[in-house]
Amino acid sequence: MSKKNPEYDFKWCPGCGDFGVRRALEFAMINRLEETGLPIENNVVVAGIGCSGNLVHLLEGEQPYGIHGIHGRTLPVAMGVKMARPELNVIVVAGDGDFLSIGGEHIAPQAARNVNVTAVIMDNGVYGLTKGQSSPTTEMGAVTSSTPFGKVEEDLDPLELYLTLGVSFIASGFSGQPRVLARLINEGMNHDGMSMIHVQSPCVTYNDTFQLIKGNAKEGIAPALWDIPDDHDPSSKQAAYDLVQQGGLPVGVIYKDESRASLEGNMGSIRAKARERSIDQLMDAYAF
Amino acid sequence: MLMNDFVVRFAGEGGQGVVTSAEGLAQASTQVGYHALTYATFPSQILGGPTWTQARICTEPILSSGDQVDVLVAFNEEAYETHAEEVREGGVIIYNADDFTMTDPRSFGLAVDSLARSTGNNRAANMVVIGALAQLVHMPQDYLEDFVEARFRRGRDNDDEIISSNIEAMRLGRQNAAESGFVLGDLAPPNPPDYQQLMLKGNEAIALGATHAGVQFYAGYPISPATTILLWMERNLVGEDKFAYQVSSEIEAITAILGAGYAGKKAMTATAGPGISLMSEGLGLAWMAEIPLVVVDVQRGGPATGLPTTTEQSDLMGCLFPAHGDVRMPIIAPGSVEECFYGAVQAVNWAERYQGPVILMSEMSMAERVQNIPRPDLSKVAVEERLTYEGGNGYHRYSGHELSPMPLPGGPGSYVANGSEHDEMGDTTHLPSRHIQMTERRFSKLRLLEENHYESDNTQAKIALMPWGGSKGPVREAYDALREEGVDIGWYYTMFLHPIPPKLRDELRAKELVIVPELNYQGQWANILRFHRVASTPITQYTGLPFKVSELVTRVKEIMAEHMEEARA
Ligand SMILES: Cc1ncc(C[n+]2csc(CCOP(=O)(O)OP(=O)(O)O)c2C)c(N)n1
Ligand code: SF4
Ligand SMILES: [Mg+2]
Numbered sequence: 113m114s115k116k117n118p119e120y121d122f123k124w125c126p127g128c129g130d131f132g133v134r135r136a137l138e139f140a141m142i143n144r145l146e147e148t149g150l151p152i153e154n155n156v157v158v159a160g161i162g163c164s165g166n167l168v169h170l171l172e173g174e175q176p177y178g179i180h181g182i183h184g185r186t187l188p189v190a191m192g193v194k195m196a197r198p199e200l201n202v203i204v205v206a207g208d209g210d211f212l213s214i215g216g217e218h219i220a221p222q223a224a225r226n227v228n229v230t231a232v233i234m235d236n237g238v239y240g241l242t243k244g245q246s247s248p249t250t251e252m253g254a255v256t257s258s259t260p261f262g263k264v265e266e267d268l269d270p271l272e273l274y275l276t277l278g279v280s281f282i283a284s285g286f287s288g289q290p291r292v293l294a295r296l297i298n299e300g301m302n303h304d305g306m307s308m309i310h311v312q313s314p315c316v317t318y319n320d321t322f323q324l325i326k327g328n329a330k331e332g333i334a335p336a337l338w339d340i341p342d343d344h345d346p347s348s349k350q351a352a353y354d355l356v357q358q359g360g361l362p363v364g365v366i367y368k369d370e371s372r373a374s375l376e377g378n379m380g381s382i383r384a385k386a387r388e389r390s391i392d393q394l395m396d397a398y399a400f
Numbered sequence: 401m402l403m404n405d406f407v408v409r410f411a412g413e414g415g416q417g418v419v420t421s422a423e424g425l426a427q428a429s430t431q432v433g434y435h436a437l438t439y440a441t442f443p444s445q446i447l448g449g450p451t452w453t454q455a456r457i458c459t460e461p462i463l464s465s466g467d468q469v470d471v472l473v474a475f476n477e478e479a480y481e482t483h484a485e486e487v488r489e490g491g492v493i494i495y496n497a498d499d500f501t502m503t504d505p506r507s508f509g510l511a512v513d514s515l516a517r518s519t520g521n522n523r524a525a526n527m528v529v530i531g532a533l534a535q536l537v538h539m540p541q542d543y544l545e546d547f548v549e550a551r552f553r554r555g556r557d558n559d560d561e562i563i564s565s566n567i568e569a570m571r572l573g574r575q576n577a578a579e580s581g582f583v584l585g586d587l588a589p590p591n592p593p594d595y596q597q598l599m600l601k602g603n604e605a606i607a608l609g610a611t612h613a614g615v616q617f618y619a620g621y622p623i624s625p626a627t628t629i630l631l632w633m634e635r636n637l638v639g640e641d642k643f644a645y646q647v648s649s650e651i652e653a654i655t656a657i658l659g660a661g662y663a664g665k666k667a668m669t670a671t672a673g674p675g676i677s678l679m680s681e682g683l684g685l686a687w688m689a690e691i692p693l694v695v696v697d698v699q700r701g702g703p704a705t706g707l708p709t710t711t712e713q714s715d716l717m718g719c720l721f722p723a724h725g726d727v728r729m730p731i732i733a734p735g736s737v738e739e740c741f742y743g744a745v746q747a748v749n750w751a752e753r754y755q756g757p758v759i760l761m762s763e764m765s766m767a768e769r770v771q772n773i774p775r776p777d778l779s780k781v782a783v784e785e786r787l788t789y790e791g792g793n794g795y796h797r798y799s800g801h802e803l804s805p806m807p808l809p810g811g812p813g814s815y816v817a818n819g820s821e822h823d824e825m826g827d828t829t830h831l832p833s834r835h836i837q838m839t840e841r842r843f844s845k846l847r848l849l850e851e852n853h854y855e856s857d858n859t860q861a862k863i864a865l866m867p868w869g870g871s872k873g874p875v876r877e878a879y880d881a882l883r884e885e886g887v888d889i890g891w892y893y894t895m896f897l898h899p900i901p902p903k904l905r906d907e908l909r910a911k912e913l914v915i916v917p918e919l920n921y922q923g924q925w926a927n928i929l930r931f932h933r934v935a936s937t938p939i940t941q942y943t944g945l946p947f948k949v950s951e952l953v954t955r956v957k958e959i960m961a962e963h964m965e966e967a968r969a
Contacts, residue, residue: 153813
């Protein structure tokens with residue numbers, strides 16, 4: 113939505129982390145335009161269902177293409193767009209519930225294919241849009257509207273999950289740092305393969321973690337946020353595992369495997385083995 | 401006796417050559433100008449398990465697999481026990497003497513495998529069978545030799561050896577049958593068609609039709625009886641700008657083709673009932689966001705996992721209304737292998753023309769049967785392209801109550817394809833006026849798909865028959881038999897079930913009664929016709945098997961008699 117649309121009737125709560133992610137994506141798309149000269153319409157934003165997915169309607173400035181589809185299915189939709197038109201830049205935006213719960217079944221196969229799309233996961237540790245139920249990343253024991261006596265499930269560590277499932281580019285960021293986040297998104301876009309940028313984007317209404325993330329010296333709360341040091345080797349899976357095991361909210365590129373071909377690349381190589389035949393030739397196979 | 405029609409049922413275990421024998425006989429016959437159709441069933445296990453296939457050979461084009469079995473070839477005793485009853489009076493049973501013996505006076509033994517082995521070619525067992533069958537109806541030897549030549553001459557070093565052992569196998573089969581003393585008659589000489597032909601299965605016809613129509617993107621998940629379309633596409637939908645892929649579920653299949661359809665490609669998937677259930681939400685999204693795509697449902701039996709290897713026509717309601725909310729999918733349901741080709745072309749054309757999802761409904765019985773059809777003249781099969789947006793940015797993709805040009809990502813006209821109710825730009829809205837506009841817009845586009853071809857015969861009759869899908873063949877045979885007996889009944893048929901051609905609907909409304917034979921319990925098409933204010937009544941069957949013509953004739957007469965009685969009362 114390039115300017116205010118009076119008919120559009122969704123608003124993020126003031127202070128919602130998602131504003132920062134939106135800003136970061138706008139920066140990233142402009143950076144890409146400057147780097148490649150390709151227009152903003154070369155981007156297709158595939159959005160999940162949740163407060164987070166509304167980002168696709170709230171982008172300001174030049175408008176990319178968008179699909180705001182059904183809950184949990186961003187990855188296969190994105191695969192369809194990308195493999196149909198590899199020249200497009202395909203970006204997924206989805207919440208933790210959308211991406212990791214209902215959509216969790218798509219992460220492993222799409223990572224194995226190494227589909228060349230960039231997923232920005234907006235993790236607020238809660239189902240925002242449906243008013244505060246627990247999500248896979250909600251802390252164990254937490255009281256939410258759907259866990260009145262505390263959550264009894266172990267909380268999921270998404271970064272470790274992505275590593276285990278073989279995602280070839282993994283970064284972690286914070287919505288409160290849109291410029292930093294934009295750089296991570298750009299790096300993901302430039303990676304030839306599946307990239308996931310996992311973002312802590314707090315929900316001020318149902319799970320306000322801003323203070324935990326940024327810390328509060330006055331109250332003696334140490335920030336969870338920490339920058340991944342320059343000497344971290346993102347090409348080492350072991351180093352990546354060690355890094356995510358340190359906990360907190362690391363900011364930067366955790367893992368990057370540039371040795372693997374993307375699905376487009378692999379399809380290109382199998383094409384050499386297959387013989388393309390015209391419709392007449394295909395029919396000839398049944399002629400007698 | 402001169403025969404125009406020859407029906408052979410081959411029964412045994414998976415792996416015994418049941419299918420190859422039937423397809424071999426069909427191929428040998430079409431090669432010399434007969435028409436042939438096979439009907440295949442499958443064992444539901446990988447190795448062994450009872451299975452049977454039927455081949456029908458005719459001098460005229462064939463509509464059904466035939467319910468008068470002239471010869472049963474029983475590869476084992478269980479097959480004999482299961483199928484012996486189906487053999488018509490005066491028919492013959494050939495049993496595999498390598499496997500068992502028996503004393504049915506209608507039967508003679510053929511040592512299928514040992515005879516093949518004696519030629520030095522263990523793989524020629526089906527040729528022994530074909531030779532014996534040919535002898536029973538006095539099919540000239542040179543027909544068979546021509547077939548063997550055509551089939552095995554491949555430019556290999558040992559071609560001659562293979563050909564002569566196969567011919568020898570046939571000769572041995574022939575000799576054994578002659579010695580048995582059984583004769584069925586003389587199969588009338590063929591009337592070789594003066595047009596080019598193809599010999600293929602329904603699923604292959606669908607794949608070819610889709611390819612001709614320009615499908616460039618295919619995603620699928622294995623499921624009987626649709627898997628062969630996926631395999632065909634992975635092998636043949638190759639090259640620049642083309643993509644075929646086995647994804648991880650039917651949810652991935654529908655959403656991936658949706659992404660491709662949005663991005664500008666003609667995209668398709670094929671599945672069976674369980675997959676249709678999983679595609680529900682994705683189909684709703686394609687309807688809502690107006691994205692062209694084609695889903696093929698090769699129906700099998702039953703809800704849930706049901707009967708994966710039998711045939712049924714029970715997904716019609718599920719395909720018309722697969723998703724929640726106000727939706728009604730366009731449906732094309734071919735009634736023959738030939739129509740599978742044209743139906744597939746038209747399904748792709750429809751999706752592009754009205755910018756939305758289209759469901760092509762086939763059936764296990766058509767998917768797996770082999771049949772000779774006239775080779776489509778592609779220069780006469782029109783292919784349609786999507787109306788695309790050519791202007792600048794700031795476009796309102798969803799404006800108005802009618803179809804509007806669709807922008808292609810990458811170029812100007814960016815918008816959000818939205819599965820939530822939306823305004824003209826694709827932004828989410830809850831305004832009642834928008835929901836009214838968009839709902840009407842989505843339904844109004846269906847008008848672009850009306851005015852299609854339908855068949856009609858004896859239209860002045862007050863009572864008519866109207867089958868759908870794969871029941872067309874047997875019902876048409878029943879219709880022909882009824883007409884021959886002088887029964888005054890009309891005939892209507894179309895593969896375009898939704899939207900139904902309006903003229904056809906009006907003609908049906910004028911009938912006192914429309915009888916709908918269909919392979920399901922609820923009479924699904926008969927029910928839909930009642931929505932259209934047609935006085936319809938179903939003839940249902942839910943055995944997992946196709947209709948038998950003779951049974952249809954009886955049931956139609958019963959219903960007609962009842963109707964006359966009621967009319968009198
Ligand atoms: C199939 C389906 N089930 C449930 C819903 C309801 N629903 C909408 S958003 C949502 C959860 C969103 O959580 P998350 O993905 O974390 O997004 P957030 O709102 O927190 O940004 C649910 C359960 C739905 N739209 N579709
Ligand atoms: S509910 Fe939470 S996630 Fe949703 S807009 Fe409000 S603050 Fe953001
Ligand atoms: Mg959330």
